[in-house]
Every structure is written in C-alpha cells, then in structure tokens.
Amino acid sequence: MRNFFSNKKLIIFMVVIIVIISTITASLTFSKRRSQPAFIHQAGNDGLGIIGNVVALPINGVRNIGDNFSNLFDTYQENRRLKAHLDDLAQTKAQISALKKENQDLKRQVKLNKTLTDYHQITASVISRSPNNWQNYLIINKGALSGVKKDMPVMSGSGLVGRVVEVNQTNSKVGLISTDKSLSNKFAVEVTKNSGNDTSGIIDRYDKDDNLLVMTNVASADKVKTGQKVITSGLGGLTPRGLYVGKVVKIKKDDYGLVSSIYVKPATDLNNFTIVTVISRDVEHG
Amino acid sequence: MVDLKSKTAKYIGQFIILLLGFFLDGSLKSTFTNLNKPSFQVSLQILLLLLVIMVLHDQKEDNHLFWYSLILGVLYDSYYSRIFGLYSTILPLTVIVVQTVQSYIPESFVFEWSMYFIVLTISMLYLYIIGVFLNLALVDMTRFITDWLGPTLLVNSIIFLVLYFPMTKLINWLWQ
Numbered sequence: 001m002r003n004f005f006s007n008k009k010l011i012i013f014m015v016v017i018i019v020i021i022s023t024i025t026a027s028l029t030f031s032k033r034r035s036q037p038a039f040i041h042q043a044g045n046d047g048l049g050i051i052g053n054v055v056a057l058p059i060n061g062v063r064n065i066g067d068n069f070s071n072l073f074d075t076y077q078e079n080r081r082l083k084a085h086l087d088d089l090a091q092t093k094a095q096i097s098a099l100k101k102e103n104q105d106l107k108r109q110v111k112l113n114k115t116l117t118d119y120h121q122i123t124a125s126v127i128s129r130s131p132n133n134w135q136n137y138l139i140i141n142k143g144a145l146s147g148v149k150k151d152m153p154v155m156s157g158s159g160l161v162g163r164v165v166e167v168n169q170t171n172s173k174v175g176l177i178s179t180d181k182s183l184s185n186k187f188a189v190e191v192t193k194n195s196g197n198d199t200s201g202i203i204d205r206y207d208k209d210d211n212l213l214v215m216t217n218v219a220s221a222d223k224v225k226t227g228q229k230v231i232t233s234g235l236g237g238l239t240p241r242g243l244y245v246g247k248v249v250k251i252k253k254d255d256y257g258l259v260s261s262i263y264v265k266p267a268t269d270l271n272n273f274t275i276v277t278v279i280s281r282d283v284e285h286g
Numbered sequence: 287m288v289d290l291k292s293k294t295a296k297y298i299g300q301f302i303i304l305l306l307g308f309f310l311d312g313s314l315k316s317t318f319t320n321l322n323k324p325s326f327q328v329s330l331q332i333l334l335l336l337l338v339i340m341v342l343h344d345q346k347e348d349n350h351l352f353w354y355s356l357i358l359g360v361l362y363d364s365y366y367s368r369i370f371g372l373y374s375t376i377l378p379l380t381v382i383v384v385q386t387v388q389s390y391i392p393e394s395f396v397f398e399w400s401m402y403f404i405v406l407t408i409s410m411l412y413l414y415i416i417g418v419f420l421n422l423a424l425v426d427m428t429r430f431i432t433d434w435l436g437p438t439l440l441v442n443s444i445i446f447l448v449l450y451f452p453m454t455k456l457i458n459w460l461w462q
Contacts, residue, residue: 024371028420031368041364048365055309056316063317128312130366132413133327133434134423137366138316166368173368178324208324272319 031166035150042168046143049127049171053141056127060274116234116241118282121155122146126273127171136179138162140276143170148278153187153232153239155277159267160187160232160245164278177213178206178270189215189245190233191224191262199224200233201262203245211270212249215262224251230264240281296461297350300340304358307333312366321441327434328441329413331406333358335446336453337377338402341384342391343457355381372416376409399446406442410435 036042107115124142142148144167152164154174162176177187190200201218215230228248234241246264253260289295311330315321321328341351359374367373384401391397414430417423425433 020371020375023374024369024416024420027363027368027370037368044361044364048361051305052309052313052365055306056313059313059317126316128309128366129316129322131311131315131329131331132367132372133329133438134413134417134425135367135369136322137368139312139365211324269319271322273316 036144036167045168046170049139049141049143049168052127052139052171063274114282116281116283119240119279120282122148122278122280123275124148124278125275130173134179136176137165138174138176138273138276139171140174140278141171142278143168143172145169147280148172149238149280151238152281153243153279155243155279156273156275157268158244160243161266161268161270161273161276163187174276176270177203177266178208178211187239187245188233188235189230189264191215191248192229192231193223198233199262200235203264204261207263210263211266213246213264213266215264216259218260218262224248224262226250230262234281238281240279240283243279290460299460300351301354304333304336304340304354307336308358308362321437325433326437328437329410329434330445331409331438331442332445332449333362334377334380334406334409335402335442335449337380338384338405339398339450339453340457341381342388342393342398342401343454344461346385346388352378352381352385369420372413376412380405380409395450398450399443402446403439403443406439407435410438 031037037045122142124140124146126138127141128139130137130139140154148164148167150164150167153160154162154164160177162174162179164172165175166173187203188200189203190198192198199218199220201215203213204216205214206212207214218224226248230245230248232239232241232243232245244267246266248262249265250263251260252263290299310332314332315328315330320326321330337351337355344351355377356374359377360370362373362377363370383405387401391401414423414434423430
C-alpha cells in the first residue's frame with residue numbers, strides 16, 4: 001500500500017483529474033449564473049472573435065459564390081411560384097400598415113406605451129459554430145456593445161432558432177433550440193386559432209429523428225389542428241409575443257389520454273445560417 | 287529579409303498554423319451545413335490534426351508545443367464552448383501521448399494517420415462521456431457511434447489525407 005501512494009506519477013495523475021473535473025463543473029455553474037462572463041474571459045473572446053471574423057471572410061465568400069450558382073438554377077421555378085403570392089402580399093402589407101396605425105392610436109388613447117408585441121431587431125452574421133457536437137453554439141458578430149443581452153431570442157429567416165447564451169463585448173454565443181437540452185429556460189409558445197382561446201405550452205425538446213419541436217405542458221389540445229401556426233406567447237424571460245416558431249404537424253396523447261404533446265415543424269432550416277436576428281423586447285422583463 | 291528557418295520564425299510560424307486550424311474548425315463547420323445533419327454530425331478537428339502532425343515531426347529540443355497546446359486548449363474552450371476543461375485537457379494530453387510514442391512511429395502516412403485516428407477516437411469519447419456526465423449530451427451510445435463518431439472519423443481522415451503531404455513538406459522544409 002505504501003508503494004501505491006509513494007508513486008509520484010499516480011498522485012500527479014489524480015490531482016490532474018480532480019482539477020479537470022472541478023474546472024468543468026465550476027465553469028458550468030458560473031456561466032449559468034452570470035449575465036456576462038468575467039472580464040478576462042470576455043477580452044479573450046473578443047480578441048479571438050476579431051481574428052475569427054477575418055478567417056471567416058474568405059470562407060463565406062466561397063460559400064456565397066456556391067449559393068449563387070445553385071440559386072440560379074432554381075430561379076425560374078421560384079419566380080413563378082412567388083408571382084402567385086405577390087398580389088396577396090401587397091394586400092396583406094397594406095392591411096397590416098393600416099392595422100398598425102390603428103393599434104398605435106388605440107394604445108395612445110388608453111395610455112399604453114409598450115406591450116409585449118413591441119420589439120426591435122439586431123441583425124448579426126454568424127462567424128463560427130462550435131465544433132463540439134453536443135454544444136450547437138453559433139458565434140455571432142454582435143455583442144453587448146450592440147445591445148445584445150443574455151437570454152434574448154434569436155431568429156433566422158422567418159422562424160425562431162435559439163437563444164443568446166453568452167454575451168461578450170463584440171460577439172456572443174447563441175444556443176440553438178435543436179440542441180437537446182442546453183436551454184435551461186424553455187420558450188413559452190401558443191397555438192393561434194381562428195376562434196376561441198389560444199392553446200399555450202412550452203417548447204420542451206427537439207425530436208432529432210423527425211426534425212420536429214415538441215411542445216408540452218399543453219392545457220387542452222382539443223381544438224388544435226394540424227397546420228395551425230405556433231408563435232411565442234411572450235410570457236416570462238425576454239421573449240416578446242408573436243415570434244413565429246412553426247406549424248403544427250401532429251398531436252400526440254400520452255398513454256392515459258390526458259397530457260398531449262404537440263409536434264411543431266420549425267419555420268426555418270435549423271442548420272443553415274449565415275445571418276441571424278437577435279430580438280430585443282422593448283418592455284422591461286417582468 | 288526575414289530568416290524563415292530561424293528558431294523564432296519556427297515558434298511564430300507553428301503558432302500561426304495552429305491558430306489557423308483553431309478558426310477553421312469553427313468556420314468550416316458553420317459554412318458547410320452538410321456537416322450538421324442530425325444523423326451525420328461531424329466535429330471538425332483540424333487543430334488536433336495539425337498538432338499531431340507537428341509533434342510527430344518535431345525535434346524534441348524543448349517543450350514549447352505542450353505550452354502552445356495548453357494555451358490554445360484554454361482559448362478553444364473559452365471561444366467555442368464556455369466550459370473549461372474539454373479541449374484544455376485533450377490538446378495537452380495529446381501532445382504528451384504523441385511525444386511518448388513518437389520514437390516508435392515511423393515517418394509514413396499510414397502510421398501517422400493511425401496515430402491521429404486513435405487520438406481522435408479517444409478525444410471524441412472523452413467529450414461524449416463529459417457530455418453524458420453533465421447531462422448535456424442526450425444521445426445513447428449506439429447513436430453516438432453511428433451519428434457522431436463515424437462521420438467525424440470519416441471526414442477528419444479525408445482532411446488528414448488532403449493536409450498531410452503539404453503540411454509535412456512545409457514542416458520538413460522549414461524546420462528540419
């Protein structure tokens with residue numbers, strides 16, 4: 001037994017293992033608790049972000065050329081399809097601007113300044129993506145200087161893709177909703193119906209096999225039908241109301257027929273990002 | 287004219303090459319979306335690849351590659367994952383292991399590729415085990431092997447094939 005402990009290498013080995021495990025757990029705990037990382041950590045990340053931007057530039061350039069070529073082949077089909085939507089769009093736009101104006105007037109009348117639906121956007125481009133498979137973090141080129149805060153929702157195209165998990169001065173990390181469990185605070189969402197109350201619930205996990213989001217904690221899924229739209233409900237956290245998440249594709253009851261989960265098809269491809277939009281809610285969180 | 291074969295130039299040059307690998311890992315992964323499919327998740331490890339080649343072709347005069355790997359490992363964790371102790375463990379350990387077995391490995395593509403293959407497998411397993419331990423990677427072992435480990439080994443081996451000959455030529459020309 002004395003031989004065992006006098007072995008110097010073994011002791012070094014054990015100390016190293018203890019140090020590694022404690023650093024991992026400590027960094028995980030602190031990163032969850034703090035709203036911004038420590039100064040030196042931030043400074044390091046900012047410096048690396050600047051170099052990362054320079055490296056990403058030529059790579060993104062090559063990618064854009066490739067995208068342009070593939071877009072060229074789809075153009076004709078796409079043009080025909082889009083033309084059909086065009087008239088409808090103009091009408092909707094006109095209607096929305098009229099409604100917006102009316103809404104503003106009404107809000108002024110009841111002296112309501114900001115509501116849950118008011119937000120502004122911060123557009124950022126994706127520099128990099130974490131190589132580690134269970135941490136699907138995107139690194140974007142906007143940070144605290146541009147007004148990004150921890151836990152703000154992030155959109156790409158027309159749909160919700162994730163949430164800001166770490167903010168540095170000039171760049172930040174975005175955790176995707178497709179990552180299994182990284183988002184400790186989930187998104188509160190609701191299914192919009194034409195009539196009756198909206199059904200609210202929480203985006204709980206991502207179904208990897210079918211690429212669907214799973215909405216749980218649903219009070220009653222009685223009148224929910226496939227094809228209905230799912231939006232954020234603005235309850236809790238920093239998420240405003242009315243961000244488009246996706247469409248209902250199926251409703252599944254548990255074995256006892258009591259609790260149901262609603263499967264939602266995300267509005268955007270959760271893999272392909274170059275530009276993302278960080279959503280900043282105008283109402284202070286409550 | 288700067289002497290490219292001087293010792294300072296070697297230290298700086300090695301660090302710049304490793305730093306390039308550092309950033310390529312992330313930006314290539316974000317650019318090529320085929321690498322991120324749920325059933326084909328590739329974790330690019332170009333930094334690890336360059337480190338293995340560099341250690342295998344390094345004259346063991348001093349231990350600067352170990353310190354490089356430690357610094358880059360800490361930066362890697364800070365920049366990409368915000369959990370310290372993943373790559374800041376893998377990279378220095380890789381350098382130690384490869385330096386230990388260096389004298390047994392002949393200078394040929396197949397042997398060096400096998401070295402990289404083994405190191406890569408172990409580091410992927412390490413990352414997976416930490417992920418399971420922290421309850422962040424919710425994928426069972428079979429899915430891990432087919433969806434993560436397999437594609438990662440495949441794609442990184444192809445990158446090894448592409449990078450091996452130019453890298454060894456460059457290293458042998460400059461620093462030997």
